[in-house]
Amino acid sequence: MSIILHENDYWNSLNKNSIAIPLILVSNATCLYYLFNDIHENLESFITTGRSDLRDFHAFPEEKEKLLISHWEKLGFIITHHIQQMKYMGYKVSITYLKVQNPETGLELSLLPWFLLPDRPYPIFTYIYAIWYYQITGKKSLSKTAAVTGKLFGVKELNKSTVGRSIKALENIIDTSRIKEPLQTKKTEHQLNEELDELVPEILNSAASIELLEERYGEMVKHLPPPINRPESVCCALSDIPPEYSEVIREEEVVSRKPRDVRKRPLRPHREKSKCVQRQLNFIDSHKLRQKRIGFIEICRCLVLDAAISYHKFLL
Numbered sequence: 001m002s003i004i005l006h007e008n009d010y011w012n013s014l015n016k017n018s019i020a021i022p023l024i025l026v027s028n029a030t031c032l033y034y035l036f037n038d039i040h041e042n043l044e045s046f047i048t049t050g051r052s053d054l055r056d057f058h059a060f061p062e063e064k065e066k067l068l069i070s071h072w073e074k075l076g077f078i079i080t081h082h083i084q085q086m087k088y089m090g091y092k093v094s095i096t097y098l099k100v101q102n103p104e105t106g107l108e109l110s111l112l113p114w115f116l117l118p119d120r121p122y123p124i125f126t127y128i129y130a131i132w133y134y135q136i137t138g139k140k141s142l143s144k145t146a147a148v149t150g151k152l153f154g155v156k157e158l159n160k161s162t163v164g165r166s167i168k169a170l171e172n173i174i175d176t177s178r179i180k181e182p183l184q185t186k187k188t189e190h191q192l193n194e195e196l197d198e199l200v201p202e203i204l205n206s207a208a209s210i211e212l213l214e215e216r217y218g219e220m221v222k223h224l225p226p227p228i229n230r231p232e233s234v235c236c237a238l239s240d241i242p243p244e245y246s247e248v249i250r251e252e253e254v255v256s257r258k259p260r261d262v263r264k265r266p267l268r269p270h271r272e273k274s275k276c277v278q279r280q281l282n283f284i285d286s287h288k289l290r291q292k293r294i295g296f297i298e299i300c301r302c303l304v305l306d307a308a309i310s311y312h313k314f315l316l
Helices: 009-013 041-049 062-074 124-136 142-153 160-177 196-206 210-222 232-237 286-311
Strands: 023-025 031-036 056-058 078-088 091-101 108-113
Touching: 031 196, 031 286, 041 056, 041 286, 062 078, 062 091, 062 196, 091 196, 108 196, 124 142, 124 160, 124 232, 124 286, 142 160, 142 286, 160 232
Parallel strands: 031 108, 056 091
Antiparallel strands: 023 031, 078 091, 091 108
16 A cells, blocks of 8 residues: 655655655555656667567666666665566566665665556556547456557566456555546656656655554555446546547448358257357557557656655556
8 A cells, every 4th residue: 555645744845845756655665666758768678669679678778877876876775686577569578777775764765767666567558548548448358458558568477357457556555645536648847857866865854764654654544435436437537538549440341241041951960169259359550550569658647646746646
C-alpha cells in the first residue's frame, strides 16, 4: 500500500513548494521511489523503437551517473546499483538503476526510470494499455485484450489473468487515492524537473527515518474512507487517452460464401467437442502498430508522472 501525501509538513520541509516532485512513499518499507524522465539515450531509444543490440542498460547516462555518485558520496550517502529484468518487444533486458541511502537514518531512495515498476516483468505502459483497452472496448474479452496488448508491445506471455489483476489493482489505487479527474496525457512543466544532484540529498535529509514517516502518516492510511468501487473510476482517470489508440485490428473483410453443399453424406463418427479457440486476430500493418505504440508510450509517460506528482502513487 502506498501512503498518500498531500500538502503536508513533509513536502513543505523540502522547500519545493513551487516544484512538484514525482516521489512515492511505500508503507512497511525502507525505501522512497523517485521517478525520473531523463534516461540514458540508449534506453530511451529502446523504449521508443523496441529495437537494440544491447541487453543491459543503465538508467542514467554514464557521465551523469558518475557525477551524481561522486557528489552524493562526498555528502556521506551510500550508493548502490540495482538490476531489474524487463520483457519488452520480444527481448528480455536488464536495467541498472541507483539506490541512495542515508546511513544515519537507513532511509533509501530508489531512482527509477519512469516506465519501470519494482518487481514487475513488463514496462508500466504495457499494463496501462491492457487496462485501458479492456475498458474502451466494452469489457468484452480479457483474452482478446491480452492478445492485442501482447502483439502491440511484444509480450506474448501476457495473459488474461494478469490483465484482470492489473485492472483490480488500478481500481483500488484510484479509489483509495480519490482520483476524480483524468490524469494528464500531455507534458507539463513540473514533469521536466530533473535537479537530482541537490534534490536527492534534500529528500533524504528532510525525513528523520521511515519509522517517523510511517508514524506521522500511518494514521492517514488507516482512516482512509473505504474504496469507492465505482466501475467508471478507471475510465475517468484514463479518459483523456484518444480512442484511436485502440484501433489496432483490421476491420473484417467481406468474403463471398460458396454455395451450400446439399449432397447427402454418411454420418461421421461422433467426436468430442473441441475446446473453443479464439479466432486469429488480423492486426494492422507493422508500421501503423509502431506509430500506435510510440504515441501511447508518450501518453503513458505523462500519466505515470502525473500520478506520482499529484498523488505520490505508482499507477500499479
